[in-house]
Each structure stands twice: as C-alpha cells, then as structure tokens.
Amino acid sequence: MPKITINGKNMEVPAGTSIIQACQQADIPIAHYCWHEGLSVAGACRMCMVEVEKNPKLQIACNTQAVDGMIIHTDSEKVKDTVKWALDFHLINHPLDCPICDQAGECKLQDYYMSYGLYTPEMNQPKMKKNKVVSLGERVLLDQERCILCSRCVRFTSEVSKTNELGIFNRGDRSVIGTFENRPMNNNYSVNTVDICPVGALTSKDFRFKQRVWFLKDFETICNGCSTGCNVTVSYNQNGVFRVRPRKNEAVNGHWMCDEGRDVYKHTNLEFRLEQVVERNDELGGASVKGKPVPLAIQEISKKLKTLTSKNADAVAVVLTAQYTVEEYEALLQALTALKVKNFYHWKNNEETFDSFDGLLLRGDKNPNTQGLLKVMEKYKVKGNLKDFEKGSAFSMTIVAGPENQTVYPDLEKKIDVLKKGGEVVYLTSCKNDKFNTFKWQIPMKSFVEKSGTFINHKGMEQKIKGGLKISKEAITLTEFAAALSEAGGARA
Amino acid sequence: MSVVKRPSAKSKWYIPGILTGLGITIKHMLFNLAHRKDIYTIEYPEERYPYSERFKGNHILTVKKDGSLRCTACMLCATYCPAECISIVAAEHDDPSVEKYPISYEIDILRCVFCGFCEEACPVDAIRMGPEHQTAAIVGDNFVYDINRLAYRPGLKGGVLSKVDDEERHKKGL
Numbered sequence: 001m002p003k004i005t006i007n008g009k010n011m012e013v014p015a016g017t018s019i020i021q022a023c024q025q026a027d028i029p030i031a032h033y034c035w036h037e038g039l040s041v042a043g044a045c046r047m048c049m050v051e052v053e054k055n056p057k058l059q060i061a062c063n064t065q066a067v068d069g070m071i072i073h074t075d076s077e078k079v080k081d082t083v084k085w086a087l088d089f090h091l092i093n094h095p096l097d098c099p100i101c102d103q104a105g106e107c108k109l110q111d112y113y114m115s116y117g118l119y120t121p122e123m124n125q126p127k128m129k130k131n132k133v134v135s136l137g138e139r140v141l142l143d144q145e146r147c148i149l150c151s152r153c154v155r156f157t158s159e160v161s162k163t164n165e166l167g168i169f170n171r172g173d174r175s176v177i178g179t180f181e182n183r184p185m186n187n188n189y190s191v192n193t194v195d196i197c198p199v200g201a202l203t204s205k206d207f208r209f210k211q212r213v214w215f216l217k218d219f220e221t222i223c224n225g226c227s228t229g230c231n232v233t234v235s236y237n238q239n240g241v242f243r244v245r246p247r248k249n250e251a252v253n254g255h256w257m258c259d260e261g262r263d264v265y266k267h268t269n270l271e272f273r274l275e276q277v278v279e280r281n282d283e284l285g286g287a288s289v290k291g292k293p294v295p296l297a298i299q300e301i302s303k304k305l306k307t308l309t310s311k312n313a314d315a316v317a318v319v320l321t322a323q324y325t326v327e328e329y330e331a332l333l334q335a336l337t338a339l340k341v342k343n344f345y346h347w348k349n350n351e352e353t354f355d356s357f358d359g360l361l362l363r364g365d366k367n368p369n370t371q372g373l374l375k376v377m378e379k380y381k382v383k384g385n386l387k388d389f390e391k392g393s394a395f396s397m398t399i400v401a402g403p404e405n406q407t408v409y410p411d412l413e414k415k416i417d418v419l420k421k422g423g424e425v426v427y428l429t430s431c432k433n434d435k436f437n438t439f440k441w442q443i444p445m446k447s448f449v450e451k452s453g454t455f456i457n458h459k460g461m462e463q464k465i466k467g468g469l470k471i472s473k474e475a476i477t478l479t480e481f482a483a484a485l486s487e488a489g490g491a492r493a
Numbered sequence: 494m495s496v497v498k499r500p501s502a503k504s505k506w507y508i509p510g511i512l513t514g515l516g517i518t519i520k521h522m523l524f525n526l527a528h529r530k531d532i533y534t535i536e537y538p539e540e541r542y543p544y545s546e547r548f549k550g551n552h553i554l555t556v557k558k559d560g561s562l563r564c565t566a567c568m569l570c571a572t573y574c575p576a577e578c579i580s581i582v583a584a585e586h587d588d589p590s591v592e593k594y595p596i597s598y599e600i601d602i603l604r605c606v607f608c609g610f611c612e613e614a615c616p617v618d619a620i621r622m623g624p625e626h627q628t629a630a631i632v633g634d635n636f637v638y639d640i641n642r643l644a645y646r647p648g649l650k651g652g653v654l655s656k657v658d659d660e661e662r663h664k665k666g667l
Contacts, residue, residue: 098567099565099567099569099616099617100565100566100567100592100593104567126665129663131589132589132590132592133589133592208585209566209583209584209585209593210583212567212568212572214572215568215572
C-alpha cells in the first residue's frame with residue numbers, strides 16, 4: 001500500500017492506483033477530459049497535469065501510478081498555468097457555439113474556463129471549419145467543430161459496447177470523429193457516448209433542443225425498462241420529464257445504460273397518461289364515460305367484489321404484471337386475500353425472449369420487479385400465470401394491474417382479448433389506450449417517477465425508487481387502491 | 494384617526510373660499526392665454542410627446558439580411574427574465590449553419606416589467622427594447638405577443654436588422 005501526500009494531505013492508496021484516482025478518493029478536483037473511470041487511459045487531453053516533487057516536469061495524473069513517498073501538488077501556480085495553456089490549445093478551433101449548444105450548462109470546457117482559464121485567447125489565426133450536424137446513427141448527432149478529440153466515445157465503442165463503429169480520421173487539426181461508410185453507430189448503447197462526451201460534440205437526437213439543462217431538475221431512481229434495474233437520474237421540470245441518464249453503481253450497471261432504457265420516461269408524460277376514471281356504460285350502448293371520482297369508482301368496485309366473493313370465492317380473479325413495487329403488491333395481496341380472493345395470475349410479457357440477455361445490461365424480462373412479484377405471491381401462497389387464466393373457467397370479475405410501460409408488451413392487444421373472459425374487468429393502468437375501452441373500468445395509476453417503493457432486480461437485489469413528481473393529478477398507487485378497496489368493502493371492520 | 498368636523502357657524506361662510514379658488518383659476522387662464530407656448534399640457538391623442546429613441550418600450554425581435562429571425566433560441570433572455578414572461582420553443586433548422594431557431598417566441602407583455610435584462614442577456618442582438626410605449630388595448634385583446642408581432646409588426650417596416658451577422662463572423666474566422 002503506497003503512502004502518498006496530495007496537497008499536504010497524507011493518504012494510503014491500493015497499489016496500482018493512478019494519481020487521478022487517488023485524488024478522486026481524496027475529493028480533490030482535477031481537470032480532465034479524456035480520462036473516464038469506466039474506460040482505459042488515453043492520456044490525450046493533457047489537462048490533468050500535476051506537480052510531483054523531485055520530478056523535473058509535470059506529470060499527467062491519469063497515467064502516472066501513485067508510488068510510495070510521492071508528494072503531489074495539484075494547486076500550485078505551475079499546475080494552474082499549465083492547465084490554462086492546455087485549455088487554450090483545446091479551444092483554438094472550438095466554435096463560440098454555447099448559445100445553441102445543448103451541452104451548455106454542463107460543459108466541461110465552460111467549467112474549466114471559469115476555474116482555470118479566464119484568459120484572452122492568443123491565437124490570431126482563423127478557426128478550422130468542419131462539418132456540423134453530422135448524423136452518426138439513429139440516436140446520436142456529431143458536431144465536428146466542437147469536438148476536442150478526447151477519444152472517450154471511440155474507446156467506449158471499442159471497449160464497452162465492443163462494436164467499434166467510431167474512429168478518429170485524418171491528422172492534426174483536420175482530425176475528426178466519424179463512422180465508417182455505410183456503418184452507422186446503431187448499437188443499443190450509443191447514447192452513452194453522448195453522456196461521456198465532455199463537450200457538446202455528441203448530442204442526443206431525442207433530447208436535442210428540448211430544454212436548456214439549467215431549467216431541469218434531477219432526481220435519482222431505478223430504470224423500469226427491464227429486470228436489470230439500472231440506476232438512473234431522471235431530469236424533469238414543470239413541463240414534464242425530458243431525459244434519463246445512467247448513474248454509477250458498480251454492482252448493477254457500472255456507468256452505463258442501454259438506449260431502450262432512455263425511452264422509459266416517455267410514457268410518464270401527461271400526453272400518454274390516463275388521467276381520469278373511464279367507465280364503460282352498458283346502458284348507453286357501451287359508451288365510455290369519463291370523470292367519475294376515483295374513490296366513488298373504487299367504492300362501486302368494492303361493493304360488487306364483496307357480493308361476488310361472499311357467494312363464490314372463485315368468481316374473482318386478479319392478474320398482475322411485474323411493473324409495480326413490492327410494497328404495492330404486498331398491500332394489494334393482503335387486502336384481496338382478506339376479501340377471500342384466491343385466484344392470482346402473473347402476466348408475463350414476451351415469454352419466448354423472457355430469459356434472454358444481451359451480454360451487457362439489457363434483459364428480455366422487460367419488467368423491473370418480476371422477482372419482487374414472485375416473492376410476494378409466494379409469501380401469500382398463491383401462484384398461476386396468464387396461461388392458467390386462459391385455460392381456466394370464466395370469472396365474473398377480474399382486477400388487472402396492467403403494464404405501466406405498454407411498449408414493452410408487444411402482444412398487449414391479443415392479451416386484451418384474453419382478459420375479456422374475466423367478466424367485469426377492472427383495469428389499472430398508467431397510460432391510455434383506446435383498446436381498453438372494452439373493459440368495464442379503467443383506473444389511473446401513478447407511474448414509477450411519481451411513487452416510492454422497492455424493485456427487486458434479476459439478481460434478487462432490492463433497490464429503492466424515490467419518486468415525488470406530480471404528473472397525473474388523480475392517479476393512485478396500488479397501495480391506495482388496496483386501502484380504498486378494503487375500507488369500502490368492510491374488510492377492516 | 495378620523496376627525497369629523499361638524500359644520501360650525503364660521504364654515505357656512507363658503508363664498509370667500511369659492512371666490513379665492515376662482516381667482517386662482519382665472520389668473521392661470523389669463524396667463525396661459527398670453528403665453529400659449531409655455532403650456533406643459535398637450536392634447537394627448539392628437540399630439541404626442543416625443544420620447545427618446547433609447548426608451549425601453551415594447552420589444553423588437555431583429556432579423557437577418559434574408560428577413561428570417563436573428564434569434565437562435567438560446568433562451569438566455571428567458572433565463573434572465575425576472576418576470577418570467579418569455580417563453581420560447583426551439584427547433585432544429587434545416588440549414589446546419591443555423592442549427593437552432595425558435596418556432597415560437599412569446600412575450601406576455603402584461604407580466605413584463607420592461608427592465609431590459611433580455612436585451613442585455615442576448616448574445617446576438619436578437620431582442621431589443623424599442624421606443625414604442627403606448628400599448629393600451631381593450632379587454633380581450635391579445636397581450637401575449639408572438640413572433641409576428643415582435644418582429645414583423647407594420648411599424649417596423651419589414652423588420653429591424655441585427656448588428657451581429659454570422660457570415661461576417663465566419664469570415665473573420667470566429
């Protein structure tokens with residue numbers, strides 16, 4: 001274990017640690033562009049210069065190993081001057097694009113200019129003109145002028161996604177990032193290059209020009225796109241949710257997330273949401289009636305449920321998708337078993353590809369909480385899946401906790417026909433869909449950004465989600481549904 | 494504290510007060526008739542007071558040489574605006590050298606406090622405060638000014654040209 005001193009602070013680091021990692025452990029900021037925790041060392045940007053005593057020249061912190069007795073200075077005048085000059089060189093051909101650049105506000109060039117630069121540029125030659133708005137693939141755009149050639153994206157495609165689409169072409173100040181002819185970057189991890197780009201060279205087509213980043217607030221949660229349960233940061237403001245970015249968690253997703261997961265915010269926005277109770281009114285010839293208050297609707301459902309179960313416990317079925325939290329299942333199963341309901345079915349989507357895995361993060365099980373649902377069902381000693389529901393006899397009433405994210409249920413329409421056999425269907429859903437109008441009831445549910453709870457991922461790891469957004473006003477959670485159901489049904493009395 | 498003064502015998506003698514007041518009025522009338530040029534009052538709708546060209550009145554969105562909006566939708570004005578009266582929706586432009594432009598730029602003029610911060614924040618001289626200050630309108634009129642009104646209202650005669658030109662900047666190598 002080498003003992004080193006950084007800025008007068010003694011510390012011990014594991015052998016093989018680089019100076020930049022040691023500084024990170026000691027919470028000492030070091031300017032850097034090309035170094036990234038999850039990638040190999042390139043040593044291209046020359047920004048992380050530090051002064052090592054008894055060494056005639058400054059060293060780059062990312063590619064210098066900390067050895068015993070090293071005395072390092074990161075804040076001396078010499079270091080600051082070197083970083084300033086390195087920054088000046090990076091900005092020689094950088095356009096003054098900040099007003100239209102999506103990275104502005106979270107750009108490392110802006111940050112370091114304010115902390116190390118504040119100089120007047122000394123270059124009097126015209127700037128190099130390169131191509132702007134170059135499409136690299138379905139989701140990523142490149143601005144060659146803004147690029148500082150840190151090669152993070154190139155290393156990402158060769159080391160993490162292992163697809164090798166990107167490369168650096170040409171020499172000197174004509175160097176540009178690019179793809180090979182007819183081979184666009186369409187891998188399922190391409191937007192990670194946008195996240196790791198320290199400047200505004202790579203931008204996401206989906207997020208581009210939607211919002212300035214300083215108008216957004218962040219909160220941390222778990223992606224509900226698949227059973228991996230990647231840790232993510234969701235950005236939102238009063239106009240809705242705008243993007244999802246990965247958050248470091250070595251035990252789950254490292255630094256990355258897949259492109260499919262980037263879309264999980266879309267269904268949470270108001271334009272896709274079911275905002276009110278929808279009831280099919282048979283007296284009006286099956287017309288949909290909107291706007292009944294949620295408590296009243298649940299009261300009616302509860303009354304019906306109670307009369308049915310008091311006669312025959314087998315008349316009622318419950319179909320559950322694995323898109324809700326453990327706490328919600330717990331509350332629902334507790335309330336319903338108290339009301340003598342005993343037919344519970346687990347609704348699996350895409351059964352053929354359910355156990356598939358792409359080798360990196362994405363899993364075929366597109367539900368965040370399959371393990372959690374199975375665990376709760378086991379606890380209440382109920383089992384069954386949608387096939388059993390299909391084969392079994394017809395029911396008078398069925399409560400369906402439908403999928404929150406409908407796009408991961410490709411056979412949803414077929415399954416709607418299957419569910420019709422459930423008699424009077426109470427469909428709990430976050431998103432609207434005209435196909436649901438055949439059901440007796442549709443109750444609006446909260447999405448994963450609006451509620452808190454626990455997801456259990458494929459490994460059995462419990463992860464908390466912390467919602468707190470208010471998007472749909474009337475939406476409720478399964479817990480609230482269960483509580484209203486049992487109160488109105490008199491189960492507690 | 495409110496004091497109610499009961500009419501006294503003295504206060505019934507109001508005629509001297511009226512005559513004094515009338516005297517002052519007549520004095521000013523005669524003075525003004527003699528010195529008509531020195532009167533401060535103007536006959537408002539027909540005659541208007543000339544304000545300085547630098548008066549910070551209604552906003553103007555400037556245009557480029559081809560007549561399109563100069564605004565790049567960077568939203569610095571909307572960020573800086575203390576009244577939060579500016580709302581911009583940005584979009585991708587077909588021309589890669591323009592890249593970003595506003596498809597909607599609206600100022601809620603009733604919320605605006607005419608502080609001029611938007612003009613100060615703008616990096617490309619796209620928004621200015623013009624000398625126009627009379628914006629009275631009847632109820633139900635549209636007080637949310639859109640691009641058409643801000644950049645191309647008849648008073649501007651086809652738009653005001655911005656001082657910052659991208660082509661010139663590119664020629665200089667910036």
